[in-house]
Amino acid sequence: MARYHIETYGCTSNRGESRRIEAALRDGGHRPADGPDEADVAILNTCTVVEKTERNMLHRAEELDEQTPADLVITGCMALAQGEEFEQAGVDAEVLHWDEVPTYVRNGECPTVTDGIEPVLDGVVGILPIARGCMSDCSYCITKHATGKIDSPSVEENVERARALVHAGAKELRITGQDTGVYGWDDGERKLHVLLERICTGIEGDFQVRVGMANPKGVHGIREELAEVFAEHDELYDFIHAPVQSGSDDVLGDMRRQHQVEEFREVVDTFDEYLDYWTLSTDFIVGFPTETDEDFGASMDLLRAVRPEKINVTRFSKRPGTDAADMKGLGGQVKKDRSKAMTDLKMDVVGDAYEAMVGDRREVLAVQQGTGGSVKCRDSAYRQVIVQGAGEHGIEPGDFLDVEITGHNTVYAFGEPV
Ligand code: SF4
Known part of the structure; x- marks a missing residue:
């Protein structure tokens, strides 16, 4: 925190x-x-x-x-x-x-759920924390001290909360938690896929579901089941956020992440098998104290190979009270140079993904007012599509509409209603 x-x-x-x-x-x-x-x-x-x-x-x-x-x-x-x-x-x-x-x-840490885990309706977005805590002990993380081990309410309880949000007007349900991929682990069984299936089949209404951060280790154990649920249910945005943090197993070891690079790649391969059009969101921490030039090169290679459609690059910085804060750090210029190199690469990779959408027709959900009379929308893979002149077209947050993608910026596309 x-x-x-x-x-x-x-x-x-x-x-x-x-x-x-x-x-x-x-x-x-x-x-x-x-x-x-x-x-x-x-x-x-x-x-x-x-x-x-x-x-x-x-x-x-x-x-x-x-x-x-x-x-x-x-x-x-x-x-x-x-x-x-x-x-x-x-x-x-x-x-x-x-x-x-x-x-x-956030500095590479998972989001924190500390002040109770009540759902919140914010406009047309319903935020549903499904659990608190994680199963890891990352060396750079201070969140863990506040949240502890995973504590998962039952599937039934979470479905009820999701239903209440949809009945209150939520069109986009955001499933959150420190690590949604280990939901249920404290009951002896990971069951994110079970919860998603129940939300999609057991709640009446037009809504979309976005699954929040899930660490690669937890997802890896249920990757087939999860990818199958995504492929079956249109209510789910075809989007996962699995923060890999580094392309080097040595650095992952020093970070005390529980996954290895290969497991992350297997998660991506499995989703590629099940889904034609989806979004991989991942995070990299650059300049971790033990990251060598070779380790950083491995992260760049991984990014080039996997080509995530959404990438968060964080320059490592020490948080007091963490084990990583006691490690001898890299110089500020090294961290800055690596961060810049990865950010430049990210812009190319993500820009290519949005460019490839131009000319397509997609159904989108208008989620939020944008600037200058525009509205921010999300397509089936949670890609951001901006529709200008929303008022002239009579579009408001909460509406579903079909658009043609007419252009793009680096991190979003522009759509015209059709
Ligand atoms: S998974 Fe790691 S970064 Fe996330 S809350 Fe747990 S210890 Fe912190």
Whole structure:
């Protein structure tokens, strides 16, 4: 769990983005700090409306970089449009899209479910934590201290909660937990696939289900059963988030991850066998204290070979109280260079995935208002599709619609209603 400091500049829309970032951080168990000097991560959400604002943003970034011992993240309009200016000014910061900030702050740890495990309805999105805790003891993780071993409510209980969310208006159910892949392990049996099957067959209504983070080890043991359930039920977004963290078994060993690279690849192969069109989301931590050049090369090779459609790259940073914090770390420049190299590769790989969608027709679910009158939608593989002029087309969050994919950006596609 990290303490964060967030500063927001500019318009209402940018403030809305900050609220979404904060909501995701609080959902993940992170807490606001009393100012940048108390924070583990400082976030600057920028605006770029006029030249004077740009100068102010650069100045504030330099100040924060100097004043705070925290990692600095710069997001917002100036980060997206002129992100290179911060580097040119010598600011040591991670420049990220709004959507990437919560993952960065998470620092490779699983999301935390600490304050009870009640479902939440947020617009048309129903968040359903299915369990608390995990079965691992990763050396860089502080979340584990707060959550402990997996504690899974019964399948029946979770189906009831899911039903209540759908009846209350949820169109997208997000199944969350530290590690959804080990749901049921405390009862002696992993049963994520059983729960998903029951949600898909036992609840009336039009809704989609997104399965949250599941570590490769847990998924590996039920990969056939899980892939089969995904292939059978259209209610499930064909999407898994299995954070591999490194392409080197040596580093995975030092991280005390429970999987090896081969097991991750077998999970991917199994989903490839069952599903023609799906999304693999994975995470890499770069610059772990024991990561050599060869280890980093293995991570890059894995990324090139597997070509995930969604990739989160986190530059390793020490969290107090963890075993990894006591390891002799790599230099900041090494971590920065590796992070940049992997981020560049990620942009190519993910950009190719979105480019390949152009010209396709897809059914999407409108999930959330976007900026400038647009609406953010998700297709069957949970790829993000932006539809402009939602009001003119009479589209609101919660609507299902057919679109033609007309273009793409690196991390999302553009769709026109058909
Ligand atoms: S799986 Fe690892 S990173 Fe995730 S909560 Fe457990 S110990 Fe932490």
